[in-house]
Amino acid sequence: MASNQTGDGRSITRRATLASLAGAGTVAIAGCSSGGSGNGESSDSSNGESSESGSSGSAGPTTLEAGGSSTVYPVSEDGAKYWNGNRPASDTEYWPHSEYGIETEKNLADYFAGLYGFEPGEGGDPPFNFSVALSHSGTGVEKVRDGKLDIGNSSGNVEAELPDRDSYEKFTDHVVAVDGQPLVVSQEIAEAGLESITGQQLKDLYKGRITNWQDIDSSLPDKDIQVLGRVKGSGTRTSFVSNVFDDPKADTSVANRFGQNQRLAQAVADADNAISYLALAFINTSGLAPVALNWEGTTYAYKDPQNGLDSKEYPLSRDLHMYTWDGTSMKEAALINMMLTDFGQDLFVEPNNYFTLGERRREEQRNKLPDQNPV
Helix, strand or coil: CCCEECCCCCEECHHHHHHHHHCCCCCCCCCCCCCCCCCCCCCCCCCCCCCCECCCCCCCCCEEEEEECCCCHHHHHHHHHHHHHCCCCCCCCCCCHHHHCCCCCCCHHHHHHHCCCCCCCHHHCCCCEEEEEECCHHHHHHHHHCCCCCEEEECCCHHHHCCCCCCCCCEEEEEEEEEECCEEEEHHHHHCCCCEEEHHHHHHHHCCCCCEHHHCCCCCCCCECEEEEECCCCHHHHHHHHHHHCCCCCCCCCCEEECCHHHHHHHHHHCCCEEEECCHHHCCCCCEEEEEEEECCEEECCCCCCCCCCCCCCCCEEEEEEEEECCCCHHHHHHHHHHHCHHHHHHHHHHHCCECCCHHHHHHHHCCCCCCCCC
16 A cells, blocks of 8 residues: 555555656646436535546547546546556556567557457547536436436445445446555544454444543543534445444434545544544545454454455445446446546556555456457
């Protein structure tokens, strides 16, 4: 895991830095029009994040559009920067194809798109652009269903995000990474000695039954606990309440909800008494610290080599999804296939602190894509 940080608290590696440069010269566009979350609840009023914002790519008929989850956003956005940058094969710093057993003279996007029958773009442009907008998982799956997006990014299962549907057959679920949600507290609480909490304490915190840090441990400060979380409609919240309470619709009692992981991480860091769950990509935000979770007799801790957050048994782990509607088009397949390669996993998933998919799982996901039709 990397230890450097960007302004939004995401950790980066050298290659993640290159990702930000790979899209240099790409025209930024406004995100897709705003849409409600899966249950109609808007984000916190303090940051007004109920509409989609932020993107990379160019508008127009040749743009593949994705949007939704702020958890999946870093992975998609880094992929978009590389795709739209479309670096030549000679630029092995940005397009290290030979390191991954790919022998090609094509530009990056030209190569992956060419696997699905697309001709190279003109003048160094990609065959089509890829734009990524930022909102919530519920918005992402709603918009892909309604034909307003090609790809709906979601950190929760569509069944949990849209629980009232009769059928989910037209959604195709492409899993691109795994997130082990950490529990984090304000730095002051960690420095006071909090190292872990139990599953029952976690449930009591989010039901409002524990309100003071001394209720957790008498050696902790005599302070009210500021319990924070994500808005309803966010896949991060849906996954959390589903995993903790076995019910994606479970109510929780929190001091404040935040529309995006970036804002939530910063709120924990800015406080001196807060606790929250979080997407793993934002754990290195300065001013917060991870705490271990003791669940049914096993303690899971960040970076623990035996019972880490990547453990299959870790109760707060969840898949990260890129949903398509009514099958998967050749454009969608070209982009998702790039995400599932060793190249995509190493440059877009791992630098964002998420866990890469093993080869067996990646093969399962590749089998959902249409057959390649290289030019």
